[in-house]
Amino acid sequence: MSPTRAALAEGARVLAGTSSSARLDAELLLAQSLGVAREQLLGGVAEDLAAGEAWRPTYAQLLSRRRAGEPLAYLIGRRHFRDICLAVDPRALIPRPESELLVEWAHSLPAGARVLDLGTGSGALALAIKQERPDLDVSASDVTADALALARENALALGLTVSLMHADLLAGVGGRYDALICNPPYVATRDRAQLAPELSYEPAVALFGGEDGLAVIRRLVRELARRQDFAQVALEIGAGQAAAVGRLLSDAGYEVRACLRDLAGRERVLAAARSSGLGAGA
Ligand SMILES: C[S@@+](CC[C@H](N)C(=O)[O-])C[C@H]1O[C@@H](n2cnc3c(N)ncnc32)[C@H](O)[C@@H]1O
Known part of the structure; x- marks a missing residue:
């Protein structure tokens, strides 16, 4: 042999x-x-x-x-996502196939729209969107400097122009945006014991959304309600969170327009548009 x-x-x-x-x-x-x-x-x-x-x-x-149990993507240092190959390492989450739903959704945005990928991690969503829709003005943010550094390296390697910002949710994010896409941390810490051991290699800040998984989404939706921009929003959610997140969005003045499902048929992305004339009060 x-x-x-x-x-x-x-x-x-x-x-x-x-x-x-x-x-x-x-x-x-x-x-x-x-x-x-x-x-x-x-x-x-x-x-x-x-x-x-x-x-x-x-x-x-x-x-x-x-x-x-170390994830293969970290061992080989890369992961394919849509049509791009990203460097990945423990500074950020390994991009998942279901997050491609957010990139597909971005294709529905009007030409030239200003888009923010909040919680960009490796830059996967922002960079795939920029590669597939070069007409969009794409920005990306993250609360961790480590993830942003990786996103910057990926943007440089791919030759894609995306503005990167260090920010906790929308704090300090100025300017007016047409759309927000976000794959937030939404795993419930109360489910921690049942999680696949591989997840322990990824940053906790990228995975966990408090006791019920919705803590970061709640804060984000509250901040969205206080702004006048972000007419459209697409959020990735965990399986079983659609009803709760739909309520949060509607309390914040958004109307859920679509619920996108993953290959297993589970509701994984909520797309919503700002309802006209609402004084949101979330
Ligand atoms: C589930 S990961 C998504 C990463 C990437 N967008 C993807 O889909 O592969 C969530 C990301 O949100 C970031 N994040 C967590 N809390 C945040 C906050 N308060 N403000 C901004 N980003 C945050 C994490 O650092 C992490 O990169």
Whole structure:
């Protein structure tokens, strides 16, 4: 058996109890250890490299970290999201497929609209939107300087122009925006014990929204109610939160126009528009 085939078989065996995609994980970790792309590995291009031994300690260490539960995206340092490839590391959440619903929603915005991606993390939403809708004026904010630094690195690497701001929700966010998109932290701390161990590697500030998961959304909606801009809002929510968040939005003067579902059919994004002439009082 060739060295790469043997290493892949061993990797898949080591990860079988940890990952539902053990073979794919092993391929990506072996490619990372050899410094080649997965396609090159599978195309047999790496056999000469694999004949040496230098990659073996790296591969063993990556397999061991993966087996301990560290997310694959952090180990290989990247994640594809829509049509872009983002650098990811523990400074920010790993972008999730369901968040693509927010990017799809952004396609409904009028030409030239000013959009804020609040809580941008790696920059995934803002950068994917800018890449797909270059006519939009996209800004992005986060409460953590670490996440913003990663978003800035991604924007530079992708050559996409997005204004980045350090802000706690809307405090200090000046100017007038047409739309807000936000994937806020919405996991309930009371559910912490049932969460997948992998989540413990991601920043708590990106995940947890207080005891019931809605603390950050409540604050955000209150702040939206006090502003005159943000005619449109799209919020990602946790499964089962649609009714509660819909009430918060309507109390704040917004009318829920759409509820977008993930591939499992769960309600995951609420899109709302400011009701005309409302003196919101949330
Ligand atoms: C669920 S993550 C979303 C990250 C990214 N938008 C994505 O979809 O991959 C939530 C983000 O909100 C940020 N965040 C949490 N509390 C915030 C606050 N009070 N103001 C601004 N950003 C906040 C976190 O730092 C984190 O980057």
